[in-house]
Amino acid sequence: MYETLIPLIIALPLAGFVFTTFLGRRLQMSFGRNVAAAVPLGVVIASWIVAMVVVSAVLQHQGPFPEHGPGLDVKLWTWIPAGIDPTTGHALTVDFGFHVDTLTAVLLIVVTTIGMLVHLYSVGYMAHDPGTWRFFAYLNLFMVSMLLLVLADNWLLVFAGWELVGLSSYALIGFWYQKRSAALAAKKAFIVNRVGDVGFALGIMAIWVNTGTLNIQESLATLIEAPAAELTVPLSIIALLVFAGAMGKSAQFPLHVWLPDAMEGPTPVSALIHAATMVNAGVYLVARANPLFAHAQDAMVVVAAIGIFTAILAASIAFTQTDIKRVLAYSTLSQLGYMFAALGVGAFVAAIFHLMTHGFFKGLLFLGSGSVIHAVHEEQDMNRMGGLWRKIPITHWTMLVGTIAIAGIPPLAGFFSKDEILGEAFKFGFTWVWAIGLLVAAMTAFYMWRLMGKTFYGESRVDPHVEPKVHESAWTMTLSLVLLAIPSALLGLALTWGGPPLSPDGTGLLKGWLEPVFRGAEEALHHEAHAYELFGIDGILILASVAVATLGLVAGIALFGFFRARGLRATADRIAGATRVTRFLYRASLNKWWFDELNDLLFIRIGGRVAAFLWWFDRTIVDGTVNGVGALTRDAGGGLRRIQTGRVQNYALGIAIGLIVMAGSFLVIVSR
C-alpha cells in the first residue's frame, strides 16, 4: 500500500500543476479566480492527507516501518541505466526512487502542512491579481519539486528537486515580472544559487567517483567505511562541497544576499519558499548527509562557524530595516544560521527541531505580515504603519504568538528548539557558538519586538487616505494564520513530550523519532548520553537563554511600546546616533554591512574589468591568430593563382626550366 501512497504524495501536486498550466487560464476567464484556485488547492490538501497517512505509519512504526529499521525504499523505475566503468567497475545506474524514513517523515509534515496552509491563504491574498491561475500553477510546481527533494533516494534525484525548487523560486520571486525590481531579484536569487549548486554538483561527482553509487544510504555507508588513503577526494572536501550547495539554497554567508531581495515576490511565496520550506533544504541536506559530516569534523567546524556568523550578521542587519518583510527575511537568515550552527556542533536533532518550529512560526509571521500589507494597501514600510492592533486584531494576536515564539519565551515553540541548540552547543564544548548564539537570541527578541511595535503599537503613521479603509483580511487568510499559530505555540511542547526539559528521564518525542537516522553520527562524534540535570547545568542554560530573550523583549518594549501609544521613535534614533561607534554600527546595519556594494565591486566592477580584458584577449589574440592563419592561406592562394594562366606554353616553359635546372645541378654534382 505504501508503495502506492508515497509516489501519490508527489503525483497529486504534479497533476494539479499540469492541469492548471493547461486549463487554469480558461477556467479563470470563464468561472472566476476561486474556481481556478480550487484544483491546485484541492490536490495539495489531498497530498497532505496522503502524506499524513504515511507519516503516522512511519512515526508509529507500522507496516513496513519497523522500529530502528532503515526506512522504506520505493523504486519506481530505472531512470538512467548507463554502462559500467571498466577500470573501477562502478556502474552509473540511477533509479527513480524514494526513501522514506523518520527524517523524511518530519520534513513531510513541515512541507505539506505549511504548503497546504499557504495555498489556502493565497486564495484570499491573490484574489485581486489577474494572474491567479499562473500563481497557483507555480505553487503546485514548487510543491512537486520540494517533495521530490525530500523523498528522493539518490543524490541525482535530490539534485533534480534542488534545481526545480530553484526554478519555481525564480518564477515566483519574479511573479510580478512587469516590476523591474522583482525581475532583477529573481535573477539574483537564481544566479547566487548557481554558485552553491556548482559545489553541490562537484560534491555529488566526488561521491560517485569514490563509492560507485548515487544512492544516498549506500554511498554514505561506503564512504565512511572507506580507508582515507583510498579516497581520491578527502571526506572533508566532499562534505564542504555538499555544504556549499546547502549554503546557496539556505542563504548562508557569503551567499546570503539573494534572500532579502527575494521578498519582491508575493508574500505567500516568501512564507512558503523563503521561510518555511525551500531555504530549509540546505539544513535537510546536511542532516541527511550526517554520517559524512560526522566523519569530517573539520568540515563541521566550518559549518558551525558559518552558521553562527550568519546568525549574528543577519540579526544585526534586521535591527534597522524598515521594510516589514525584509526584517523577517533577515530573521530567517539568522534562524537558518542557528540551524547550521546546531548541525555543526553535532546537534542534528536540535537542528531539525528548530527547522520544524521555525517553519511554522516564521510561516505564520510572513503570512501575518502579508495580511498587514494587504490591510494598509500594499504598503511595506513600517514607518508608515503603527497602531494597527485594534483594526486587524486576528492578524495582531497571531503575529504576537509568532513573535513570542521566535523570541524564545517558554512555553512557546521557539524556546524549546532554540534552547536545545544553545544547550547542546555548550555541552559539546562549542562555548563560542553558545556565547554568540545567546547574544543572537537577545537580538532576535529585540528586533522582533521592534517589528511588532512599529507595526501594531504606538501612534498611527498610516497614510490618511488609506486609514479609514484598513480592514481585516479574508477568512481564508485569517484561518491560515490561526491554524499556523496553534503549532507555533504548542509544537515545542508536543515534540519534547516525554523528554527533557519536561521530563528529564525520558527522551523527547522528536528525539525518539530521529534517533535511528542520527545514531551513527552521534556514535562517531562520541556524544555519550549524559543525565539531564534540570537543577544543574541544564537548568542554568535554560535560565540564561530565557533571561536574554526576556532582556531583548523588555528592551524592545521600552523603545517601541506595547499597546499604548508612545512617542519613542525619537529615542531609538537618538540611541542609534549617540556615539561614533553606534553611529557606525547603525549605518553598517542600515546598509547591510555593504555586502551588495562589496559584491558589486568584486564581481561587477573588478570582475567586469577582468572579463573585458579576457574578451579583448579572445577577440584580438585568439581570434586574431585563427583569422590570421585563414587570411594567410587565402592570400597565398590568391597570389599563386596568378601563375596558373591556363596557357599550355607557360606550363611547358615551367617544365623546360625545371628540366634545365635538374640537368644543370646533375652536371654540377657529377663534375665535382
Added chain:
Amino acid sequence: MLAFLSDVSQSLDAYLILAGVLFAIGAFGFLARRNAISMLMSIELMLNAVNLAIIGFGAFKPELNPSASVIALIVMAAAAAEATIGLAIVIAIFRNRKTPLVDEYDAMRQ
C-alpha cells in the same frame, strides 16, 4: 670536307651534339610558336632528336645495340600515335574556337 665528315661520323659525340641541337630547336619551337600545328611539329622534332641519340648509343656501344633498335622502334610507334591524337585534338579545338593560336586556349584557367 668529306674527309672531315667521315672523321666526325666515326665519333659518338657528333651524333649526340646533333641530337641535342635538334632537341633544343624542337623545345624552342614548342615554347615560342603560337600555332598549334607548329607546336606539334616541334614535338616531332624533339622525339626524333631523342631517337637519334638512342640509335647513336646503339651504334657505338655494341652491348646496347639490340635494345637501342627496339627502343627506337617503340618511340617511333609512340610518336606516330601521339601525332595522330595530337592532330585530332588540335582539329577539334580549332573547330570549336575558330583559331589555331594556343594562347587563346585558356579554358583551363577557369
